[in-house]
Amino acid sequence: MSAPPTHVAELRDVYMQFDEKKVLDGVSLLVNPLDRLVIMGQSGSGKSTILRLILGILPPNAGSIFFKQFEITRLQRRKLQQVRRHIGMVYQYSALLSSRTVRDNVALPLEELTDMSREEIDEIVDAKLDLVGMKDSRDSMPSELSGGMKKRVSLARALVMEPELILFDEPVAGLDPVIASVIDELIISLTEKSQVTSIIVTHEMDSAFRIGTRMAMLYQGKIIEDAPPDQFKQSNNPVVAQFLSGSTEGPILEGSQDAITTK
């Protein structure tokens, strides 16, 4: 066996296709420890697909995906389930179980995957809810919470198993700017405090530059730019430049249906 890998996750030449639509066309990506890697790209460009591939929920058409030394694509179900315990995921719409209270939602992984007693679980749940500032809503149902609060509970649930990697799918989409900043700061402070690596998928510019320690741009199924935020801003790539400026003039809309409707 070679030396233990220094990266947390890796995509190696990954191809992914849904029906006729090519989503990922040879994507390679290395995620180093303590990175806060922001993946940007247009809506529907396959950003979220990358997260699902890392979790092993979708199998790629070709290529391999690693989490630490484990090749996700080759793992048996049981092993895959064990690996997933080390990865936390925060969904765009939080994906809290609507029939369970906040406490039960956060406690779920602990109840199902560990042998802890109820008291121990309660202690951890309270600590994590406290971290995200949701301790008072412990006994609320998800339907009673606002979008931002749900996001925070979802973050607490992702943290509860002490993961090594947290995946965020559009963490601030649909939130107002103030709450979005709160969530951003929460992500930064929690990942720093718990020494966790994270991958954030977003197309909200402000949020991306606030959180990211590294930025990658996904365009037409390929990573076309991968750099620290300040270098990323200065990128010569016309696609990146257009994406950052939000201009309608440039290569992104060329030949696409959207371009035709804007004319």
Place this chain on the structure above:
Amino acid sequence: MANTHTGNTAQSETLSANPVVVVQGIGQLGRSFLREVGAMFWFIAHTLDETIDRIRQGRVPFRAASFFEHTERAGVESVPLVGLVSFFLGLTMALLTGYQLARFGTERLVPGLVAIGFTRELGPLLTGIMLAARIGAAFTAELGTMKVSEEVEAIEAMGIGPLRFLVAPRMLALFFLMPCLSTISNIAAIFASSLVCRAYFNMAFVYFIDLVRDALLIRDIVTGILKSLMFGLIIGGIACYRGLSVRGGAAGVGTSTTSSVVTAITVVIGVDTLYNTIYTVFFPT
């Protein structure tokens, strides 16, 4: 004239194309049917596999509370419906057959007829149909909504097997409750027919019970129970499978729920027929 001519050609063309189209259609139907059956089989197999795997790790596959929550909903809350419908059907059956048999002076066959009819056939079948409509729909809609709102994926992403966690307790609840409910259905129907026999055919309750006991064989009861267990598995399997294969938002949940109920009822009746055919071939009389 010319018009008629072209009309004829067009007609003959569609006619000549028809056999191919029909065969194609049948082929496609057959293929999607087989695919569904296969998917359903693997769905149940994977659920079993995940559950057994979990037990082998020395852990409970799901919390008892979750199981009892489903038995409460599927079972206890179905008792009034199942009881009432079976009661009315028992009344009707005893009345209709009683008046026909009374013409030959053989109305004392009524208790046996209702008892055997319900324990072997109508009890499990009626309960199956009612449970498919009442609980199958609920399970599909519930799991479908969870799937659409990414809850199922979130469970999977945590490293928890969604089949074991969501499907196993539901299927097991239906599996164990079906025999109980069909027994309640049998009792309600037999009780109803005893009322009819008492009121219209002058049969004392004691005599009625004697006639029922004479007519009923252990075999009839066992057959009924085996059927119920099978129906429970079928309804649970179809409902959960349809729920977890929902695609495309709220409309998808609606379509899947309808399809779940229709499929479950059809399959229950189909399997019942098949079961009866096999049973009568191997165990005649």
